[in-house]
Amino acid sequence: EAGVAQSPRYKIIEKRQSVAFWCNPISGHATLYWYQQILGQGPKLLIQFQNNGVVDDSQLPKDRFSAERLKGVDSTLKIQPAKLEDSAVYLCASSLAGGQGANEQYFGPGTRLTVT
Amino acid sequence: AQTVTQSQPEMSVQEAETVTLSCTYDTSESDYYLFWYKQPPSRQMILVIRQEAYKQQNATENRFSVNFQKAAKSFSLKISDSQLGDAAMYFCAYRSAVGLLWGYALNFGKGTSLLVTP
Numbered sequence: 001e002a003g004v005a006q007s008p009r010y011k012i013i014e015k016r017q018s019v020a021f022w023c024n025p026i027s028g029h030a031t032l033y034w035y036q037q038i039l040g041q042g043p044k045l046l047i048q049f050q051n052n053g054v055v056d057d058s059q060l061p062k063d064r065f066s067a068e069r070l071k072g073v074d075s076t077l078k079i080q081p082a083k084l085e086d087s088a089v090y091l092c093a094s095s096l097a098g099g100q101g102a103n104e105q106y107f108g109p110g111t112r113l114t115v116t
Numbered sequence: 117a118q119t120v121t122q123s124q125p126e127m128s129v130q131e132a133e134t135v136t137l138s139c140t141y142d143t144s145e146s147d148y149y150l151f152w153y154k155q156p157p158s159r160q161m162i163l164v165i166r167q168e169a170y171k172q173q174n175a176t177e178n179r180f181s182v183n184f185q186k187a188a189k190s191f192s193l194k195i196s197d198s199q200l201g202d203a204a205m206y207f208c209a210y211r212s213a214v215g216l217l218w219g220y221a222l223n224f225g226k227g228t229s230l231l232v233t234p
Contacts (some may be wrong), residue, residue: 041227042227043161045222056220091161104163104166107162
């Protein structure tokens, strides 16, 4: 089966510009996660969707970050305006909705963002 | 909030030898899951092994095994017969099993960089 797809793989922007990342989860996976991984650290959850509803966005900087998951499939994460500290790898992951299947999250290859 | 601590920023092992990566965590929950993920330079996170807290038996996956000490809140990963392809960042992660039907996100440690030398 196809894995989690993300694009672009790399993005370089100047501070105060905007940027958008796209994620296509594994078919049938109702739960989708966006993580931010700053260099030298482990990934940190930004937002979690269950179908097209937000389950947890407590760590999302809502003054500049936004995310949506229309129709409960693809998702887009946007940053506007970007700051230097947003330089990181943005990982998308998906899992089945519940039961034992929810225990395994499948990750995409990530998008490396550099803000100059 | 649960915290995951990996106290070894870097580890080195010779090919065919055994290495153990350490992880401790802090939680007040009784029901949870613990994971080890591998992240090679390609950045793709790959699940190595999973442990359910309610299971006393340590999980094993081929050359990978864990030592799960629930009372001590310790979860170490042992890699036997190390191979060059094992070189990567290894992350310990915690996931609550309480409440939500569809599960919680993962809470990661800072990672351990494993170098495998010929």
